[in-house]
Amino acid sequence: MADALNLQLISYKDLNDNTVHFEFKILDGQKLELVAGQFIRLLFEQDGQEVFRSYSVASILKSNTGTIDTIELAVSWVKGGLATVGLSAMKVGDVIKASAPYGRFCLTDNKLKRYFLVATGTGVTPYRAMTNELMMRIKRDNAEVFVIMGARDESGLLYANEFRQNAEELDNYHYVSCVSRVKLDNPSEFNREGHVQSYLETLKFDAENDVAYLCGNPAMVDDAFGLLKEAGMPVPQIRREKYVSPPVRKKKAAFVIK
Numbered sequence: 001m002a003d004a005l006n007l008q009l010i011s012y013k014d015l016n017d018n019t020v021h022f023e024f025k026i027l028d029g030q031k032l033e034l035v036a037g038q039f040i041r042l043l044f045e046q047d048g049q050e051v052f053r054s055y056s057v058a059s060i061l062k063s064n065t066g067t068i069d070t071i072e073l074a075v076s077w078v079k080g081g082l083a084t085v086g087l088s089a090m091k092v093g094d095v096i097k098a099s100a101p102y103g104r105f106c107l108t109d110n111k112l113k114r115y116f117l118v119a120t121g122t123g124v125t126p127y128r129a130m131t132n133e134l135m136m137r138i139k140r141d142n143a144e145v146f147v148i149m150g151a152r153d154e155s156g157l158l159y160a161n162e163f164r165q166n167a168e169e170l171d172n173y174h175y176v177s178c179v180s181r182v183k184l185d186n187p188s189e190f191n192r193e194g195h196v197q198s199y200l201e202t203l204k205f206d207a208e209n210d211v212a213y214l215c216g217n218p219a220m221v222d223d224a225f226g227l228l229k230e231a232g233m234p235v236p237q238i239r240r241e242k243y244v245s246p247p248v249r250k251k252k253a254a255f256v257i258k
């Protein structure tokens with residue numbers, strides 16, 4: 001069951017020209033219990049109706065689950081978008097209504113050997129939330145984790161320093177960056193040119209021990225899904241979350257008496 005929450009903006013900072021990292025405090029003494037990978041809904045008003053937009057929780061949880069009293073989000077602006085206009089006008093101290101938690105884009109209890117966590121844009125935030133759990137699974141299960149991040153250029157590789165730091169700390173944690181619009185001086189296995197799909201094409205998958213998570217741009221998610229399926233990954237082992245807005249609700253036609 002989702003809880004209704006009041007969130008007060010406590011800080012924000014630019015991650016790049018188009019993306020902002022927000023931190024909200026949950027008011028009224030409430031805390032949110034959630035699983036890494038879940039999302040919240042922020043509520044806005046449009047034509048007198050309450051409408052929502054979904055955002056993955058970026059906060060790094062203690063383990064696979066966590067109880068938090070602040071919520072971190074990464075939001076990319078969409079020109080003229082309802083949430084974009086609303087959120088970009090918020091000042092520290094302002095309050096917004098929300099509900100949470102939602103979603104099943106989460107790690108399962110299955111003991112797997114390899115995790116391929118693929119993202120574009122803010123789609124990488126669920127993997128940030130999963131950090132501690134993934135590190136634990138690497139140590140406990142001797143698992144291997146690949147965070148595969150696609151962006152146009154380096155500025156779009158959100159939280160890259162943190163992911164690279166994780167890769168420094170543990171041999172079996174890999175951060176694979178794929179930039180599609182720039183030439184790199186020294187491309188390498190984990191620092192690549194091209195789309196995430198072109199990295200996936202280089203891999204051999206093991207249907208018994210691998211799982212893939214795809215999050216972000218719907219075209220990337222569809223493309224990568226097709227590619228993984230073709231490469232023999234069983235469909236239940238390909239988890240997907242597409243970042244789209246809900247369809248616009250049709251206004252009820254007014255009854256006109258002639």
Ligand SMILES: Cc1cc2nc3c(=O)[nH]c(=O)nc-3n(C[C@H](O)[C@H](O)[C@H](O)COP(=O)(O)OP(=O)(O)OC[C@H]3O[C@@H](n4cnc5c(N)ncnc54)[C@H](O)[C@@H]3O)c2cc1C
Binds near residue numbers: 039
């Ligand atoms: C489960 C889930 C989790 C999500 N998590 C995040 C998250 O963590 N961070 C985040 O930034 N977003 C996330 N999204 C997307 C988010 O919910 C909104 O769709 C997004 O912020 C745009 O909302 P908006 O109200 O500003 O624009 P809207 O008013 O919805 O859109 C305005 C116009 O822009 C178009 N449009 C919408 N999105 C895009 C786009 N990406 N590129 C180009 N055109 C677009 C629409 O079709 C519309 O014509 C998530 C979506 C889902 C379903």
